[in-house]
Amino acid sequence: MLEIRPAESEEDIAAFLSIRGAVDPDFPMTREAFDAERTTPGRLGVLAVLDGEPAGGAFVERQYGDPTSTTAGVSVRVLEPFRRRGIGSKLLERVARHAKGFGGVEMYAVARTEAVDLIAFYSAHGFTEVGRMQDVALSTADVDLVADAPPGIEIVALGDREELEAGMYAVAQQAEADVPAARPAEAAPFPYWRRRYLGPLAIRELSFAALEGEDVVGYAILGRDDSGEVGHWMTGVRRDRRGRGIATALKRAQIAGARDVGIETLRTQNDLANTAMRRVNEKLGYRPRLEWVHVAGPIAV
Ligand SMILES: CC(C)(COP(=O)(O)OP(=O)(O)OC[C@H]1O[C@@H](n2cnc3c(N)ncnc32)[C@H](O)[C@@H]1OP(=O)(O)O)[C@@H](O)C(=O)NCCC(=O)NCCS
Incomplete structure (x- = not known):
């Protein structure tokens, strides 16, 4: 039975x-x-x-x-x-x-x-393919980099600085909508966004905000994935500040920080259509591991 x-x-x-x-x-x-x-x-x-x-x-x-x-x-x-x-x-x-x-x-x-x-x-x-994601990984021991930032930008660890969260959320509202995806996300209301990205499995010490003066113009969140691996959960930069090296600087800070605390591998997933993020990752040394097929289908009950 x-x-x-x-x-x-x-x-x-x-x-x-x-x-x-x-x-x-x-x-x-x-x-x-x-x-x-x-x-x-x-x-x-x-x-x-x-x-x-x-x-x-x-x-x-x-x-x-x-x-x-x-x-x-x-x-x-x-x-x-x-x-x-x-x-x-x-x-x-x-x-x-x-x-x-x-x-x-x-x-x-x-x-x-x-x-x-x-x-x-x-x-x-009845499911059909709607997209593909690439899974890439970086061995932190293999990279030789220093954390730096573009002129006028300060990269700060989130840690217990809860006052940065509202600014990160404001950037997320633009960034999440711009992630190429079969079903684009909208940043859910703040409590849900916070629950998803800054919940118990987020690693706040290795998550960073990019500040221009007092304003958050970018952020990058690292956390423990379902499998226990450490993964980049989201990187986002305000639309009018893209193409200046901010995402690259945020990820450099994460990689250097992860290496310092003994995390050997960092993982991330990107839609194959996400040219900008893929370029950032490639430059930083992330290498392809495997691909995921995304499928969608009807609720036929
Ligand atoms: C992806 C994102 C975070 C990059 O932020 P950024 O601060 O502009 O990134 P950087 O300036 O550090 O680097 C961008 C690189 O991508 C390249 N790039 C940007 N758009 C590109 C495009 N359409 N085609 C090819 N390359 C592109 C830039 O030229 C640059 O590479 P270069 O230094 O060799 O010139 C930003 O575009 C964003 O917030 N997108 C929406 C959110 C998102 O997709 N996040 C990732 C989810 S997995």
């Missing part, structure tokens, strides 16, 4: 996380990430149990944690021995019903290019 239930008990959460790690060992989900994401708007994590044995898991949430988004970000994983028995479809149906309940009109999912089973599964459920 197949049962699909919310992953809420300690035992079910452990099973959910172990399934994610088994299906994609390079990108497991930490317990810390599971807990942090429980408060994302629309979030539901479910476990599929076949005859008492955990067989698969799925989650759904409003995309970008935006409480007004009608796009439901979903993820479905089934352990290899349990595939081709309809378990993934049942999981997808369960999260689709939940998404419909919060007013979702489409589902959105991400898969590694080599995850052929997963991509075929989403295609069979």
Whole structure:
């Protein structure tokens, strides 16, 4: 008998996380990430149990944690021995019903290019490719750089300087809208933006603001990804201050800071169409690791 239930008990959460790690060992989900994401708007994590044995898991949430988004970000994983028995479809149906309940009109999912089973599964459920992201990484030991800043700009660590957050958010309202993406984000209202970018997994000491006088004109946030790796979550520069080396200086400060505290690898993801960010990363020495296919499909329940 197949049962699909919310992953809420300690035992079910452990099973959910172990399934994610088994299906994609390079990108497991930490317990810390599971807990942090429980408060994302629309979030539901479910476990599929076949005859008492955990067989698969799925989650759904409003995309970008935006409480007004009608796009439901979903993820479905089934352990290899349990595939081709309809378990993934049942999981997808369960999260689709939940998404419909919060007013979702489409589902959105991400898969590694080599995850052929997963991509075929989403295609069979009406999803089509809407974009591709590049995953790049930098080994901090391999770079020899000094943190500097363009004339008139001061790069400061966020740390406990909460007074910088409003200025960062003002830049985010322009920058997020300008990130090339299949479903462009709008900066959600401040509390949600803050929850997403400056929540418990953000590393404030390695996140920086670029100041021109008192004004924040750019920012870069580093945090611990679902897998536990350290990643660049967002870099943004005010529209009228782009092309002056501000993003490069912000990232240099992050790389130097990360290296100083012993972080060996920094990871980031960019839409293939994000020429400016890709150029910054390439100049700093980030090298391609893999690509992600982004797919979107109907909520057919
Ligand atoms: C990406 C972004 C942060 C770059 O900020 P910035 O301060 O302008 O970056 P820099 O000045 O340090 O460097 C930009 C580099 O990209 C290049 N560049 C900019 N636009 C480009 C374009 N359309 N095509 C090719 N290269 C481009 C610049 O020439 C420069 O390279 P160079 O020094 O070799 O000339 C800024 O464009 C932005 O806020 N975009 C929206 C938010 C975003 O996409 N963030 C990344 C999310 S993953």
